[in-house]
């Protein structure tokens with residue numbers, strides 16, 4: 001496995017780096033960022049995956065979430081992947097919520113998307129293998145978080161890979177893509193409008209209902225001033241399914257916070273502590 005260093009900079013005693021590699025799964029060059037805490041100079045450290053939302057790249061959370069200070073203190077490696085395959089040879093769409101920048105963390109089955117749009121397999125298999133081979137990362141201790149579309153990615157990847165990830169959290173996640181306009185558009189194009197049986201495989205509420213509760217506490221923060229709250233995010237749907245199946249969830253409704261990285265930066269410390277606890281006990 002080969003990769004290229006784009007840049008590396010000291011941060012809170014560790015290293016904040018940007019990297020590039022050729023993805024066999026996605027069929028294009030991909031960029032990602034990795035924060036290596038100081039502890040990684042001495043031993044393998046646990047990994048926290050951060051999945052970003054619509055329109056984002058690996059850069060948004062890296063520069064705006066403010067996770068480096070606490071990741072340094074707790075000894076967590078934080079990896080931020082891009083949100084979709086990219087490039088001139090990769091299909092795209094003029095809309096911000098489809099195509100490049102909007103991979104929805106699924107494996108597409110429809111033409112023209114299915115050749116490249118395989119973010120589920122990329123995040124679950126290819127990128128972890130690369131990161132473990134490149135850095136002092138403990139592959140046996142991984143957790144996952146994300147924002148909005150990335151919160152959907154974190155919840156669904158966790159629920160389908162309960163032995164791979166020790167914990168999950170999310171900021172303003174899309175909890176039920178089958179029930180909201182962003183998700184319905186993406187699922188109908190990536191998986192096919194007539195293939196609704198496949199849609200449930202990428203819907204956190206449906207997965208929880210189908211597979212039952214996971215043996216962890218799920219932490220979710222949701223801003224009450226979020227413009228997407230009522231039409232796209234609908235955390236009450238997740239809360240209802242959690243109650244139905246007995247899933248332990250901490251859903252915090254935060255007064256005065258919107259959908260931006262100001263919201264994420266305000267609560268990122270709590271999420272890092274949530275994952276650190278699960279990764280070290």
Ligand SMILES: N[C@@H](CCC(=O)N[C@@H](CSC=O)C(=O)NCC(=O)O)C(=O)O
Nearest residue numbers: 053054055056060096148149150260261
């Ligand atoms: N129309 C807007 C919508 C894009 C947006 O709000 N993106 C969010 C994620 S939304 C759900 O996945 C985001 O994280 N934006 C990047 C940022 O740095 O804030 C638009 O096109 O901007």
